[in-house]
Amino acid sequence: MTPDLFFQYLFAGVTYGAIYAIVAIGFNIIYNTTGIxxxxxxxxxxxxxxxxxxLHQVMPLPLAITLAVALTMVIGAAIEIIFIRWLQSPSVLRLIIITIGVSILLREAALHIWxxxxxxxxxxxxNEISSISLGSVHLSPQVLWVxxxxxIMVAGLSLFFKYTPTGREMRACSANRTAAILCGISTRNMVTLSFMLxxxxxxxxxxxxxxxxxxxxxxGTGLAIKGFTVAILGGLGNSMAAVAAGILLGIIEAFSVSVVPLAFQDAIAITILLAILFVKPHGLFGSSVAARLKDF
Amino acid sequence: MRLHKGKKIGALLLACLLGAGLATAQAGVIKVGAIFAVTGGASFLGGPEARTAEMVVEKVNAAGGINGDTIELIVKDSAGSSEKAISFAKQLIEEEQVLAIIGPSTSGESMKIKQIAEQGKTVLLSCGAAEVIVDPVGPYVFKTPQKDSFAARKIFQDMKRRGISRIAVVAGNTGFGKAGKGQLLKIAPQFGIEVVAAETYDKKSTDLSALVAKLKADSGIEAVVNWSIVPAQAIIAKNIRQAGWQVPLYQSHGFGNIKYVEAAGAAAEGIIFPAGRLLVADSLPDSDPQKELLLEYRDAYQAKFKEAASTFGGHGYDAITILLRAIELAGNDRDKVRDAIEQLKGFPGTGGVFTFSAEDHNGLDIDSFVMLTVKDGTFVLYNGQ
Incomplete structure (x- = not known):
């Protein structure tokens, strides 16, 4: 393999990986506060x-994106308040089934709207054909945005969880919910916040x-599967590990193209997920001691 | 008890009267069934097809029907599901006793109901693209879209003219992609063209840059042929151009919708693909037998539905107009209508000029395709370089 081709695969892999990692971080935040x-x-x-x-049809791009993020956060909060908040000590399984139902609901609603x-x-x-050349490697500028x-999101989240009072309260919920309640933290609000985030x-x-x-x-469906694979691969609940695992999976997928036909690309992701579940069920970077203390 | 019996007899009498009333009302009505994927994953085919068929029937009825009979079009939405297509086909043939069925939209559904149409001795005018629908020929089954193999041949003809001999073939893992890839691999040797790489990708693929890097590394590849539907056909175009690769990119006849050009944006420029003449109706010479009809259909469709006409709606147009022509010639009789379609010669439609025979239930030849390219975001006739 020539160095050019190597770097071209590497960058393709990092692009996929960054996307998977962002989805996996979303899984982790909710997992940390609710265990689901x-x-x-x-x-x-x-x-x-x-x-x-x-929104972009009526306003400039930066404003459209900001508003879209804000609106999606409101939808996230609404979902938690409508479907989850009022449940009295629900089981993990019940919550998971609810989220599956919500995903179908959102998908069908989107089909009707858009x-x-x-x-x-x-x-x-x-635009679609512009590319940045790094040596002989060509990249779309959008890849750098991704x-x-x-x-930025990983750095921002780390700071948020480490230094802000709200971030610490959310971590407290994940570490020990009963103790967090005893300390006067509103765990219900933290769960809503985690859905918004x-x-x-x-x-x-x-x-x-x-x-x-x-x-x-x-x-969303395909992304959720990849994001879930990455979250498990890194160890559920660990956002930094999710980034590492995401980029690892992305790179493996990209390089797999050079040895096996492209059609097997998704099979590779699933094979890795299965292997991890058998060999290291708490993830590459997870601790087995901590895993034993969790319901799920 | 007596009263009860009287009531029963009264109800029976009433039923008879109603039945008789219905029967007289139905004299002069010819029932035609339609099975299209109006919703679901194939709605980009079925939606325009169903709307077109309804538009044509409405117009014919408004003009007094055919030989004085009005046409009743019964549209069923299969949502692209073979199971639904099967039950609708049975329902239309056995309960509604339709004269003929137009549709279904996809090849998969068409193959599933081919036998049902044959057993029910009901004419089926499929809008599915695959060649197997009419090969081997079933007496009652016809299809209006051009054959896959003609699309492949048309592409290879152009490559031969340009002196391209080593190509890569990439296809989505749908029925359409697999059938197209099979045709390309089978026909390439006849044109002296070598397929040096053939890859299949998932239809939901979101980025193909790794694949493009692999193909680009083989400097012997002179052209790439992609056979898929959206969104992959736009993604492959973007990834190739982003990699700074100026290779000629050919697409299938599935690219014939201006929305796909919009999706690929600047990367769509220069893509070459075979399509029916509908997309370039304006630039055809006036002597072209299809020109007048294409312009009329396109303008009527766009005025009524406020969306761009596509070749897919054209397949529905061809199916219903061929059927109506046959009814005009043969009347309300399944077997006579079948014979009339088989004997149609030189009948202009949107897909080409149809000439059916006992052996050819598609009725189109390779010249029903023209090669198009994308220039400044619109389709234009491709005249070589």
Whole structure:
């Protein structure tokens, strides 16, 4: 393999990986405060993209994206308040089924509002054929936007969870819910907040990737599967590990093209998921001791 | 008890009267069934097809019907599902006793109901693209879209003219993509063209840049042929141009909708693909037998539905107009209508000029395709470089 081809695969892999990582971070935030997997995470990504595309017809791009992220956060909060907040000590299984139902609901609603057609935001910089050359490697400028968005969100979240009072309260909920309640933290509000936060992150992902991948009413499903794989691969609940795992999976997928036919690309992701579940069920970077203390 | 019996007899009498009334009302009505994927994943085909058929029937009825009979079009939405298509086909043939069925929209559904139409001795005018629908020929089954193999041949003819001999073929993992890839691989040797790479990707793929990097690394590849539907056919175009690769890109006849050009934006420029003449009706010479009809259909469709006419709606137009022509010639009789379609010669439609025979239930030849390219965001006739 020539060095050019190597770097071309590498960058393709990092692009996929950054997208998977952002989705996985959304899974992790909700997992940390509620202990459940929110299977509607992919739909947040779709909603962010779709709302931004609709708004962009009447307003400039930065404003459309900001509003779309805000609206998706409101939708995320509304979902939590309507479907989850009022439940009295629900089981994990029940919550998961609810999120699956919500994902179907959002998908069908999107089908009725936006129809079947594929849409996309314009490229933030340049157009469909512009590329940046790094040596002999060619990249779409949008790829840099995706990587930057991923980096900024991870850094922002780390700071948020470490230094702000709200962030610490959310971490307290995840560490020990009973103790958090005893300390006067409103765990219910923290759960709502976690849904808002992960909806917002999903929406940002939906906007930055829309020019590359297009947005369609059902584009969330595939992303949710990849994001879930990455979240498990890194160890549920660990956002930094999700980034590492996401980029790892993206790179493996990109390089797999050089040895096996492209049609096997998705099979590789699923094979890795299965292997991880058998060999290291708590993820590459997870701790087995911590995993034993969790319900799920 | 007596009263009860009286009531029963009264109800029976009433039923008879009503039945008789219905029977007289139905004299002069010819029932035609239609099965289209109006919703679901194939709605980009079925939607325009159903709207077109309804528009044509409405116009014919408004003008007094055919030989004085009005046409009743019964449209069923299969949502692209073979199971639904099967039950609708049975319902239309056995309960509604329609004269003929137009549709379904996809090849998969058409193959599933081919036998049902044959057993019910009901004419089926499919809008599915695959060649197997009419090969082998079933006496009652016809189809209006051009054959896959003609699209492949048309592409290879152009490559041969340009001296291209080593190509890459990429296709989506749908029925359409697989059938097209099969045809390309089968026909390429006849034109002395070598397929050096053939890849299949998932129809939901969101980025194909790794694949493009792999193909680009083989400097022997002189052209790329992509056979898929949206969104992959726009993504492959973008990824190739973003990689700075100026290779000629050919697409299938599935590219014939201006929305796909909009989706690919600047990357669509220069894409070459075979299509029916509908998309370039304006630039045809006046002597073209299809020109007048194409312009009329396109303008009527766009005025009524406020959306761009596509070749897919054209397949529905061809199916219903061929059927109506046959009814005009043969009347309300399944077998006579079948014979009339088989004997149609030189009948202009949107897909080409149809000449059916006992062996050819598609009725189109390779010249029903023209090569188009994208220039400044619109379709234009491709005249070579």
């Amino acid at each position: 997997i929110n299977f509607a995470q992919g739909e947040f990504v779709m909603l962010g993209g779709m709302i931004a595309i609709s 129809g079947e057609s594929i849409r996309s935001l314009p490229y933030f910089y340049g 990587i930057a968005a991923c980096g 992960s909806a917002g992150i999903g929406a940002v992902a939906g906007c930055v990737m829309s020019p590359i991948t297009y947005t369609q009413y059902d584009s």
